[in-house]
Amino acid sequence: MIEFLQGVAGGLGDGSVYALLALGFVIIYKSTRVINFSQPAFMLAGAVLVSYLVGPLGFYLAVAVGVLVTAMLALGVERVAVRPMIGKPVFAIAIITLGIDIAMRVVVNGFIGTDVRQVGDPWGLASRPLLGVPVQERHIAMVLTAAVAVALLFAFFKYTRIGLAMRASAVDQEAALTQGVSVGTVFALSWAIAGGLAAIGGTFVATGAGADQQMWIIALKALPAIILGGLDSLEGAVAGGLIIGVVESLVGTYQADIAPWLGNNFAVVSPYVVMLLVLLVRPYGLFGTREVERV
């Protein structure tokens, strides 16, 4: 039982990171209809920025600045590379974001080098008992941070003028235009938010073991999360991220005993197995809109 609860707790921790990344995808998709494959690069950039800033600024301030800078970076990328492509086929723009991802990672890798960069977080791999179950402190921090970020985000979309405008624009762009909403602002802001979320996610992935050149692969797990939750649902992104995290963690805990013939690293691919299963039975996801177009 302890083992199971420990698995769930760790899964929720990692799942919160997937949820943050998935939220970025969904926010950009909803407001611009762009499938953004450059999230992994922003995640990596965020973590590496924090690893450089943590020396002079300390962890928390470094995270704040890193998130802000990554958000600005995303905003700039949208303006320069994606905006001119608006109106082109969805598939073409998706490929462009893939190119952005690769190009950015090459640059960021230059700042990583061959070593592992530490983000200097206060948690390391320490655990503390939570209701009798030993849970990694970094996982607790992930869940709490993600919860706060999600709450802020939902409040932003519900109560602020620009947040409402973003939702309106997602429903009907032309109607939003007639209300004086600037679509450019909406596009820029959605990329900035996604960039900021990716930076938070990246920093958390790098807690414990640090950031290396392979870390970006983790961001790909946001894909099963959004397929599971539905491409156009914020709630779905959160739920999908958490579910994928827990599935992966539990498979990691039990698979070696139950189904050793699946090999050593089956947990790593389990999110994609879930994704394929979902695509078979419910291609628009658990929360998504049925007619959402797919690439």
Next chain:
Amino acid sequence: MLAVRNLEVVYNDVVLVLGGISMEIPEGAIVALLGANGAGKTTLLRAISGLLDHHEGEITKGSVTLDGAPINGLTPAKIVGRGIKQVLEGRRIFIELTVEENLRVGAYTDSRRAAQNLDRVYGLFPVLRERRRGVAGYLSGGEQQMLAMGRALMSNPRYLLLDEPSLGLAPLLVQQIRELIEEINRQGTAVLLVEQNATMALSVAEHGYVLETGKVVMDAPARELLADSDIREFYLGLGAEGAAKSFRDVKHYKRRKRWLS
């Protein structure tokens, strides 16, 4: 005064849809714009409100001016900021948002006076107040039209461009929309009313324009248009023979070529 001079609009660089249109909407007036399907009514509204870009359309000649200053070339947001607001054909409310959220988006360019304008809109459309927390997509057609109009009024525009507000509504509701347009106008907003329901439009407007394949073919006080036998024949369905010939062929109309700009 909102004025359109010699306006030419082309879609996708090739399709000429408006061929030199001139029109005036005086401050505080109600002007009707009539015309069959595809005449170019919506296109004219898009040209005024800056939405052509969104449809791969472009003004290739002429101008749109507000109080003498050109506004063509401004972004939709800037044009809304100048006090011109369009209600799109087919209502186009934000179906996933609540009624009140829809209205708050309407106040986007004028959020400081949102509370005051919200009161005014709820005064005009009491149904919306009752349904304020409901999801807009569940409103009836008539209520959705009211929401679309109320949303536009949330920034207290000087000019309201209404694209076929009576479309698909039962006669009783058309009557109600008509009265609301009168009331909105009484409160100081000029209205450009695009309609296929000519009876309704001409009964509230003081002046009317008739558009046919991108040209103004008639332009007269509403009273005269209502009395005009050709208008009666082609737009009110009250003609003697009701043949499907073009308005251009009508002798009477050819006699007075004052529509040529």
